[in-house]
Amino acid sequence: xxxxxxxxxxxxxxxxxxxxxxACSGGDGPVVGAAAGAGAGLEVVAVKLAQVPRExxxxxxxxxxxxxxxxxxxxxxxxxxxxxxxxxxxxxAVIARFTGSEQRARTEATDAAVTEARARLAEAQLxxxxxxxxxxxxxxxKARFDKAAADLASARARAEAAQAARTEAxxxxxxxxxxxxxxxxxxxxxxxxGEAVTxxxxxxxxxxxxxxxxxxxxxxxxxxxxxKHRRARVILPxxxxxxxxxxxxxxSADPVTHTFRVLVTLPPGxxxxxxxxxxxxxxxxxxxxxxxxxxxxLVRRGEVTAVYVTGDKDRIDFRYLxxxxxxxxxSVPVLAGLVDGERVATDPxxxxxxxxxxxxx
Numbered sequence: 423x424x425x426x427x428x429x430x431x432x433x434x435x436x437x438x439x440x441x442x443x444x445a446c447s448g449g450d451g452p453v454v455g456a457a458a459g460a461g462a463g464l465e466v467v468a469v470k471l472a473q474v475p476r477e478x479x480x481x482x483x484x485x486x487x488x489x490x491x492x493x494x495x496x497x498x499x500x501x502x503x504x505x506x507x508x509x510x511x512x513x514x515a516v517i518a519r520f521t522g523s524e525q526r527a528r529t530e531a532t533d534a535a536v537t538e539a540r541a542r543l544a545e546a547q548l549x550x551x552x553x554x555x556x557x558x559x560x561x562x563x564k565a566r567f568d569k570a571a572a573d574l575a576s577a578r579a580r581a582e583a584a585q586a587a588r589t590e591a592x593x594x595x596x597x598x599x600x601x602x603x604x605x606x607x608x609x610x611x612x613x614x615x616g617e618a619v620t621x622x623x624x625x626x627x628x629x630x631x632x633x634x635x636x637x638x639x640x641x642x643x644x645x646x647x648x649x650k651h652r653r654a655r656v657i658l659p660x661x662x663x664x665x666x667x668x669x670x671x672x673x674s675a676d677p678v679t680h681t682f683r684v685l686v687t688l689p690p691g692x693x694x695x696x697x698x699x700x701x702x703x704x705x706x707x708x709x710x711x712x713x714x715x716x717x718x719x720l721v722r723r724g725e726v727t728a729v730y731v732t733g734d735k736d737r738i739d740f741r742y743l744x745x746x747x748x749x750x751x752x753s754v755p756v757l758a759g760l761v762d763g764e765r766v767a768t769d770p771x772x773x774x775x776x777x778x779x780x781x782x783x
Contacts, residue, residue, distance in 0.1 A: 464773055466732055466765040474712045474749050477704040482638035486629035486697045488604050494623045496525060496597035500615050505608050513605045518625050522598035529595050532588035539584035546577035606630035629697060634688045638703045639681040647707035654686055655750055657702040660694045663750060712755035717748060721770045729766040730773035738777045
């Protein structure tokens with residue numbers, strides 16, 4: 423009698439073990455488990471129908487909520503520009519400094535005027551108190567009392583005017599130092615060190631990356647579902663997505679384009695998006711049943727998308743799919759190629775190796 427070679431015996435016992443596993447399972451495997459047969463050791467997940475948001479995607483442009491150009495509020499010569507284009511600036515940091523000799527001299531003059539005005543006010547107050555005491559004893563005419571009261575009021579007004587002039591002068595001196603209104607990135611610098619500037623001259627432009635929003639032009643037929651659900655997510659250039667913190671839908675459409683300029687605000691923080699870049703905005707317009715597969719189970723080869731499916735007797739099949747855009751949790755809806763209950767391998771690399779062994783002659 424001819425004996426089987428060791429390789430044939432090994433294949434025999436593997437087949438017997440696979441048959442035993444299939445018989446014990448009764449054909450209904452768990453949602454996540456190990457496939458038998460050619461896919462022994464593979465982790466699989468059963469495809470199930472789920473209610474997912476129905477989304478309509480539109481192109482949008484990212485812009486910074488906080489973006490401003492700082493201008494000079496006094497005249498002088500630029501002596502310091504600590505930051506240049508692309509630098510990160512903390513809120514309150516000095517971004518420009520001007521010469522302030524003229525403003526400083528004006529401040530000193532107003533300080534002196536305030537001191538003089540207060541002295542005159544104190545003198546007028548003493549004179550008024552003296553005349554009032556004499557007048558109450560009916561030792562002086564009322565005209566003298568009225569003149570003392572008028573002199574006191576005039577001295578008080580001059581003191582207030584001097585104080586206001588000093589406040590204005592100090593404001594002007596403070597304008598020689600420009601500070602960042604918020605933390606952000608320098609976009610443009612409009613002056614150079616040594617230049618003379620006047621009131622209104624543009625100094626620096628900056629924006630904050632912590633507060634971003636997306637502007638999307640929405641056709642009028644899609645606006646009502648947006649108003650009803652008021653939910654959206656922004657699909658970033660790296661493929662990830664973030665839920666919108668706020669939607670601002672204008673009450674009327676543009677009379678020329680007949681579209682609604684919707685503002686989609688991103689939550690505060692750093693995101694993989696920059697002002698001026700194009701992104702997709704997926705607006706929720708309802709719900710619909712879809713088969714969902716994990717994104718890591720997909721095999722992408724150029725324009726082709728597929729998965730490894732374990733079927734009867736745990737045979738592995740390579741199945742082409744038509745899929746939609748990933749939903750918020752990262753799962754991918756299947757539009758065609760799978761049915762409810764089929765099992766797909768969650769590790770396409772290991773499944774590909776097992777598939778090649780299965781199809782090898």
